[in-house]
């Protein structure tokens with residue numbers, strides 16, 4: 001008797017366990033761990049993951065598995081184990097953790113079809129099933145007498161592939177192929193018979209007589225310099241044939257990347273890579289922190305370490321923050337490793353992501369470069385995991401499962417006995433503290449590879465500008481420097497630090513700010529549509545003509561959106577050509593790349609943008625970087641705001657003068673004496689680290705204390721606050737004397753989508769059973785959650801205090 005243990009797709013804590021199902025005869029030979037199945041669950045049919053097999057069950061009356069969704073496992077044994085770990089660490093459901101590892105396409109119900117991948121003769125019954133077609137609905141296979149096991153074998157050999165249809169056939173790209181329809185000697189005869197005028201046809205036939213094989217039509221037409229008409233004519237004569245073939249979409253054309261070779265390493269680089277290479281050689285796990293100033297050649301170290309991993313026939317994962325996954329970044333990896341690289345980021349379509357993921361699963365690539373979720377790449381022989389810009393908070397996922405990619409990477413590094421490399425010019429305090437204690441191995445790169453000094457940073461006190469009667473958002477010093485740059489034909493990057501800011505509408509008479517009626521947050525002004533929108537619930541209304549409170553018509557837009565800066569910039573310096581880069585101008589796919597390459601080609605003088613321009617960009621002609629509002633982030637209710645400000649200023653300063661031309665940086669601020677601004681202007685990470693650590697110690701924040709944040713929401717305000725109160729009390733009873741439980745306090749946004757939100761923060765140093773306590777408390781509220789629409793979310797490593 002074969003019984004499968006299945007984790008079912010029912011996102012509720014009462015189902016957070018495995019369920020047993022009989023494996024019917026027809027799936028007996030082919031069903032393995034890591035495949036998805038359809039099982040009966042109460043009155044419904046639902047999806048589940050097979051995680052184990054057993055021969056007996058403590059339940060009687062087991063039901064049969066209804067269907068098998070995958071013929072090759074979508075999760076490896078290691079990923080199944082990892083899923084369990086992630087679920088446990090983040091206090092999320094197993095099913096949620098497993099789903100997070102798969103591409104979107106596999107997460108919902110899609111139609112399936114079988115695709116013929118070969119022209120070779122297939123077994124007779126399979127030929128019969130396809131009946132001359134290139135793809136058939138999966139149901140046709142199911143109603144045939146062919147076994148799952150037989151099909152599975154054909155999928156393993158690559159003769160047949162399974163495809164998931166996302167609406168029309170977009171997960172798949174087809175190309176037209178051309179090949180000879182007759183034996184070559186018959187083609188030779190046909191050449192003789194062609195009329196004299198059919199020159200192109202003759203040429204094409206001669207080509208195939210020589211070449212014999214199939215060729216993609218588009219490539220062929222270029223090669224032979226002819227048109228589809230010629231191909232068609234020969235197809236009609238029965239000499240050639242055309243057919244459709246599936247190709248995995250590759251969002252990048254690998255031939256576009258000029259190949260690069262390893263550079264001779266500098267002494268600092270050699271010292272940094274040596275212990276990494278030793279670990280690779282010894283198949284050992286270790287975590288390395290490379291603290292290297294911008295331009296110190298961290299990426300070259302990654303590339304050479306990866307090469308060593310590839311030489312051992314192992315695989316590499318490189319994580320980069322979403323916003324620095326620029327074409328320049330991709331180019332560096334594709335340039336070194338060519339088509340051996342898969343790229344995974346959110347700008348790809350669902351189909352493209354699925355194809356890149358399959359290239360990993362099919363072992364067609366050995367390197368993946370991607371954003372956060374690429375840490376789950378289904379490699380089975382991992383040799384290294386690299387996290388670039390490791391301090392970036394986007395490595396923390398803000399929905400369930402609320403994991404941090406750094407933790408997942410280290411866990412995978414342990415299971416795979418391979419090194420994990422963290423790299424940054426401004427490491428996270430947590431990481432640097434661990435490196436200082438020797439938990440991570442620290443390497444420091446203190447010089448740029450070209451020995452160029454870091455650019456001078458000038459801090460401008462904007463209060464003085466105001467006193468001097470300058471009401472624009474550009475200081476006199478910055479304006480002067482921009483003018484000089486323009487004269488010399490050099491380029492400028494201007495950054496508006498906009499996090500925490502948005503353009504809102506305020507009445508100048510009474511100060512009334514228009515808020516969302518469902519969320520306690522100001523509506524954001526969108527100029528293009530002249531609408532006010534809520535970024536939390538999508539509520540929209542048109543901009544009022546008069547103030548709804550006092551009927552004054554002095555309604556004004558506040559905040560400093562990039563649009564507004566652009567307008568005043570063009571007023572101030574009309575001759576400057578400006579490219580604006582923000583969420584609005586980069587929403588469309590490919591627009592990010594397009595704007596950057598326009599700037600690189602010198603089609604603009606000034607690149608104006610939000611944080612998204614701070615990282616990874618490398619333009620030869622940029623000599624001036626201006627930060628318009630350095631302190632807009634400093635005053636957010638977030639204990640990391642100083643750290644984030646320091647990191648951002650350091651990163652953006654590193655954009656200037658990376659090549660021959662020396663660079664300059666101007667930082668405008670209203671708080672010039674703040675230590676994070678002051679120390680960033682001297683690139684003094686060590687001093688900043690010391691100062692910030694003493695603050696964290698004093699206020700009991702990470703890395704001295706761990707945090708956990710419990711957020712409770714309900715439509716009824718009293719219900720929400722009372723439940724939070726109860727949770728806090730239960731926690732207090734459970735935890736040790738040195739642990740602090742704060743709350744209930746209203747969340748930073750106290751109401752979203754008509755739900756009131758309260759939170760409870762736990763600060764602890766040593767609380768080995770905290771997860772168990774929280775789970776227990778959650779089970780106390782399980783009924784309320786199910787019946788009364790109470791929502792309790794737990795974040796074991798909160799980054800957004802909202």
Ligand SMILES: Nc1ncnc2c1ncn2[C@@H]1O[C@H](COP(=O)(O)OP(=O)(O)OP(=O)(O)O)[C@@H](O)[C@H]1O
Pocket residue numbers: 263264265266269292293294295296297298299300301425449450616654
């Ligand atoms: N050993 C080397 N010899 C010569 N040039 C090098 C060497 N290593 C790196 N470079 C070059 O120096 C420049 C900066 O290197 P790289 O981009 O790797 O630095 P980085 O530390 O990753 O920078 P950032 O943190 O700003 O992204 C690149 O143009 C790179 O090609």
Ligand SMILES: [Zn+2]
Pocket residue numbers: 507508509510511512547548549550551552
């Ligand atoms: Zn008013």
Ligand SMILES: [Zn+2]
Pocket residue numbers: 516517518519534535536537538539753
């Ligand atoms: Zn809203």
